[in-house]
Amino acid sequence: MNYQKVLEEIQEEIQPYLKKGKVADYIPALANVKKNDFAMSIIDLDLNEYHVGSSQKEFSIQSISKVFTFTLALQNYSKELYKRVGHEPSGNAFNSLIQLEYENGIPRNPFINAGAVVTTDSLLSIYKETTFDYILQFIRSISDNKKITFDKDVYTSELKHGYRNLALVNMMKSFNNIENLTSSVIETYFKQCSIKMSTAELSKAMLFLANHGVNPINDEVLINEQKAKRINSLMLTCGHYDASGDFAYRVGLPGKSGVGGGIVAVVPKKLAICVYAPRLNKQGNSLAGTKALELFTSKTGLSIF
Ligand code: DON
Numbered sequence: 001m002n003y004q005k006v007l008e009e010i011q012e013e014i015q016p017y018l019k020k021g022k023v024a025d026y027i028p029a030l031a032n033v034k035k036n037d038f039a040m041s042i043i044d045l046d047l048n049e050y051h052v053g054s055s056q057k058e059f060s061i062q063s064i065s066k067v068f069t070f071t072l073a074l075q076n077y078s079k080e081l082y083k084r085v086g087h088e089p090s091g092n093a094f095n096s097l098i099q100l101e102y103e104n105g106i107p108r109n110p111f112i113n114a115g116a117v118v119t120t121d122s123l124l125s126i127y128k129e130t131t132f133d134y135i136l137q138f139i140r141s142i143s144d145n146k147k148i149t150f151d152k153d154v155y156t157s158e159l160k161h162g163y164r165n166l167a168l169v170n171m172m173k174s175f176n177n178i179e180n181l182t183s184s185v186i187e188t189y190f191k192q193c194s195i196k197m198s199t200a201e202l203s204k205a206m207l208f209l210a211n212h213g214v215n216p217i218n219d220e221v222l223i224n225e226q227k228a229k230r231i232n233s234l235m236l237t238c239g240h241y242d243a244s245g246d247f248a249y250r251v252g253l254p255g256k257s258g259v260g261g262g263i264v265a266v267v268p269k270k271l272a273i274c275v276y277a278p279r280l281n282k283q284g285n286s287l288a289g290t291k292a293l294e295l296f297t298s299k300t301g302l303s304i305f
Contacts, residue, residue, distance in 0.1 A: 001300060003042050003050040003271075010295045011052040014038060014277070014288050021279030021287035024259040029157035030060060033261070033278045040292055041199035043207060044271040045216045051200060058196035059276055060154050062258030063094065065192040066116040067231065068139055068205070073110075073119045074227045076126055084122065084177055085115045087234060094241040094284055095164045097171065105175025109238040111256065114168045117178075120189045124180040132191045139195060143205040144217055148197055155194040162190060199262070199274040206264045206272035209235075209254070232266060236304075240290075243283035250294040252303030257285040265293055267302045 018036045025031040039053035073081055083106075090108035092099050100107060100114050107115035120131070127134045140148050158165075169182045169189075178185055197205070208215045213228030223231070235254035240247040247255060253273075255265035261278030263286050273296065277288035297303040 003044075003048075003300075006296065006299050007040050007042065007050055007052040009299065010040060010292050011038065013295060014292050017288035017291045018277055018279070021281055023261070023278045024280055024284065027154065027158045027161060027259070029151070029154045030062075030260060032153075033059065035278060037261075037276065037278060038288065038292075039199040039276040040274070041203040042271055042273045043200075043203045045207065045211055045269070047216065049200065049203075053199075054276070055199045058198050058201070059262060059278070060151060060193070060258070060260030061195050061197050061202065061262055062193045062260040063111065063113075063116070064202065064256050064258040064260075064262055064264055065135075065139075065195055066111050066119065067209075067235065067256045067264070068142075069116065069119045069123060069135060069192055070110045070234075071223055071231060072135065072138055073122050074223055074231070077122060081119075081122060085110050085118045087230070087238075089238045089244050091242055095168070097164070097167060100168065100171055105172040105177040107172075109234060111234060111238045112241060113165055114172060117165065117169050117185060117189050118172065120192065121178050121180055121185045124184060124188060132188050135188075135192050136195065139197075139205060142208060142215060142222065143197065143201040145201055145204075148195065148201065150191050150194045151196050152194075155190055158190045158193065159187065162186065165189070193258075197262075199276050202262060202264050202274040203272045206266055206274070210266040210268055210270060210272050212269075232268065235266075240285050241283055243281065243285055243290075247285070247290060250290065252297050252305045253293065254304070255293065257289070259284050261286045261289065263289040263293060268304060270302065
């Protein structure tokens with residue numbers, strides 16, 4: 001298949017959608033972006049790459065980081081982790097507090113904020129003060145790029161304005177579902193969210209999930225096949241919060257979004273894909289990015305269904 005041609009067609013057809021939606025500004029530093037920007041990258045398991053738009057420009061990965069931290073948590077934990085965080089869609093906003101209260105501080109899944117905070121806490125219990133470095137090294141290694149780092153402005157901006165996440169971590173602490181200091185947990189979580197990557201780097205970093213947990217770059221087993229299946233299943237059912245059903249319906253691939261405007265997705269046994277367009281829909285997922293992925297699976301027939 002001529003993926004380059006497919007990407008170029010998508011880039012043309014997506015233009016009207018790039019003006020729709022709003023960039024995230026509840027983390028003020030996230031609003032400092034080119035609002036109508038667009039990039040899309042594909043990398044297949046033979047490491048052939050295809051790109052359009054600003055595919056080498058880094059942006060804030062935000063919630064996409066939750067896929068990487070959940071992978072690290074599953075490298076270390078099995079069933080015991082699922083006592084602290086579930087595997088059901090929440091049907092609620094990514095930062096909602098409501099369900100968490102009546103479900104006794106156990107988040108529905110690892111991709112809503114509360115679940116990702118528990119995941120990060122589980123890593124802090126093992127890696128202590130080296131946790132963020134460990135997360136960063138992992139991301140650098142799977143994207144084959146030692147230069148990847150985090151954006152200090154975005155980090156401090158979220159630290160200043162992240163009242164809702166502070167509420168989430170404190171509520172979970174009150175239910176004894178946070179093991180470490182709430183300040184360390186939230187600082188590490190905000191740092192992982194502020195990591196900057198391009199669509200080219202992110203698509204490469206996701207390849208192991210298209211390949212049963214094995215990094216095709218160096219054949220390293222990053223996670224066993226069963227756990228890789230679970231991560232993909234959770235991306236399909238929970239990766240877009242209260243729009244997960246809509247994303248599955250329209251795109252038909254496991255995917256994970258971030259409020260920075262990125263979405264990653266995988267076509268199992270074939271390729272990884274990443275799209276960037278910072279204006280978001282009401283549920284906080286890239287509006288044009290979702291449309292671009294819908295166009296991709298419609299044009300290529302490469303959905304999992
Ligand atoms: O915790 C937050 O609110 C952000 N750092 C991440 C949220 C996010 O990316 C939701 N995704 N679409």
